[in-house]
Amino acid sequence: MVFTIANQELRSILREGRFKTAAILLSGLFLLSLVGAFDYYSALKKQHEEAAQTARKQWENQEDKNPHSAAHYGTYVFKPIYPLSYFDRGVDAFTGNTLFLEAHRSHQSKFKTAEERGDFARLGVLTPAFVLGMLFPLFIIVLGFGSAAAERENGNLRLLLAQGVRPSTLFWGKSLGLWGAVLALAIPFFMAGAGGLLVSGAGGEHWLRYACTLLLYLAYFGCFIHLTLLISAWTGRQSVSLVGSLGVWVLICLIAPKAAVNVAKQQYPAPTWQSYNASIKADLKNGVDGHDAADAYTERLEKETLQKYGVDSVQHLPFNWAGFVMQKGEEHETYVFQKHKAELLKVYQQQQQVHQAAAVVSPFVLTGILSQRLAGTDVDVYFDFLAAAERYRIQLVGELNGELTNNFKYGDWDGKRGKAFFAKNSQFDYQPPTLSSLLGSLGKPAAAMLIWLLISGLAAILFFNKLKPV
């Protein structure tokens, strides 16, 4: 009986003009979004790769200089662009894509793409994730708002119940029929979406990520199928069901994500520019300053080092004191910067917990979090990139200070190193977290998604059981 109802539901949906109209419009938008987003992605990827190569060349070919001067000259690292970012851009436009690395300073990343765009850019860009996350649920609502209500209004429900059809059977049949219509459109979309991975020649890891993304979106569509059927059964009237479903969509896709932002910012405000920088300045004073010999901490370090090596002057140390003190200063500065960045990160994590809490009312937020994480465009990957860049900065500056400490004589500030030395310095080779390493962080939101799917399904069955004929 379930399959008979499903078959009838599917055939009646496919026959209707609104399926054809909505399917044509949505397909057009999806294809457009795919082409546009892939074009943007490939141009950006190329530019970032070229910039990374140029930055390395500039580092290796910098004019001969003292290693510590080279540490001040610094280098740039660029956030890599991942293959699936054409599918879901995530927070990419809102994170700086460039980081300047130099001695003594841990800079913020610069140049957010969104900063330079016009005002309208804040209203969203057409991407495959936008079409699937924001628009596809409307397609489901348009197809399914009358599923139970129409049967009730046109008297079919009375006939069905009189024939011994159980309400839950009706739910499963209607649900399967709706799934059939959804898959008729979603499967071609998913196949077309994979085109980007094919063209970019992405490896197996990205295909696996894409497969997980598709499962995620199927679960998301399932939530909306259940919600639409639930509201249709609850209201029992087509017009009220339509208004109700749309109201729920507005709440889930528009209001909840934005309201969560405001609640998160008010509950866990980020530090002000002044307080953040003042705290760093204060902490920096409580340690060695490599550039200030008169600094109390430097003087104490000098005393301790002289004692340790049993000499009376830094000139008699078995290494270059200038390089040594520079590195000690660097270590203290790194400690301070990391301490404050960790505090800032904690605020961000608290804010993100509020976003995750919004997932209780919004599977859209949940889908966004998971989809971005799988695409490698979420905020956690960005922070991972920043942490890797900071580790590289420490390593690079350490190599330069090490050269100054071990291979330069005391007071030799005129000594220089050239291409042969700079070419041997470590290179920045950032590898984003692999899918297997993400499994831990994906587990909780994925479980939340399944709970959403299950509870919405159970609630829909409950309302189908309560459905009374006219």
Added chain:
Amino acid sequence: MFLLQLKYETLRLLRSPMLWLLLVFLAVSVGFGAYNGVRRIAAKRQSVGEMLAQQQEDLGKQKMQADSVARGLKKVGGWYLDPTNVIVVGGVWRGGWVTAFEPAPQSLLAAGMSDLQPDAWRLTLMGKDARGDSEFENPVNLAFGTFDLSFVLAFLLPLLVIALSFNLVSGEREQGTLALQWAQPVATGRLFLMKTLARFTLLAALTLLVTLPILTWSGISLANAAAWQTAGLAVLYSLFWFLLALGVNLRGGSSAQNALLCVGAWLLFTLVVPALVNMVSEKAHPVPSRASYLNEMRDADAYLEAQKKTVLDVFYQKHPNYTRKSEAEKEWQDWYREDFAVMDFDKKFRDSLEQRYIAPAESQSDFAENLTLLSPALSVHRQMTDLAGTSQQAYKASEKSLDASQKNWASFFLKKFEANENLTTADYDVILKFPDKVMAANVSGSSKGAFWLAVQCLLVGFWAWWSGRRLHRA
């Protein structure tokens, strides 16, 4: 007859639980949007206040030290620590003068670009550096965007209008009251016009009733033109959606069909068209990534260093009073004199490089703005951000006034530098009174959004009239 219709419509709607539900929803949304705006302004003011208070405190202390140094009561470890030195105070690496954007009360209307743009700039002798809380903004918050009044107006208000007008004619037809009305001894057209006018008057009154008190509560007084402009914009936007619902009704479909069509139009105008406009603009005017810009700046450093000698040749020819010295002979004044001498040439060259990124970004933005006519939501967004002074254009205009401030700041110190003078406490008094706030600039042509919305109302009105004529003929 209008008053009679108004009374009838009012009574009818007041009995509808849907109206009360929607009114509460709108009031809560407007209230929450305004509250968020108030909090946003308070946070900006706190942040800016901290920066400026710290600046006053630091310079106050520095003034005392300068006095001690000038009287010979205190020695400093080098010129770079001397509080009477123009370079130290005027700012090249340190020093300088922080000037902040002062958010206007109406900036609560729309967050616009305020979460991406700097709150303040440090003016120095050679330019200006940005600073502000946007450096610490969580990218997730930026990506989702904020719940502000502009969002409520552009996205949620149309839903209220649609809910109250999608069955304007079809509802009467389905209840059988339309035939009764047409049986009255009054011209059908007139009756219909009065009924429509009455319904819209009621809608407009409800919009004003919700908007104006909340704006007043949130700090935009009714004496402020922005309050009335916002309310006027809300009414005009309601008119657009009302006319659209009317046009849909006049096509003669059922209430369910009308609801679907109206919601489809809402979806198209508020979500799909803006996203499409952004995508097409991105394609038509691609902006290169700033990643390559930094590398170009590195190459520029090498080029400018190579050009420096030629520029300085010209400078020393024009200023024979200065002696060109070898590197070993140079004092700090000689280094900085040469830096200032090449400053304009450097800036011009670097600006020309930056234009390669700014120009396409501006073209992209202009292209998108030229497509405003395609969506009334774009018109509203544009007008609201212009009214709030948080649009990209407003920030650029404010930056120009900051550039003028920077020139004043630099010229005060450079005159003293050229005269080889040190700063006195009297100079500090002048410095401490230097303007440290810039109001969000008024955007020229700030009624463009409202203009486009009026045009869109005319177009949709014409379409509604055409639908009505077609139905009448049928």
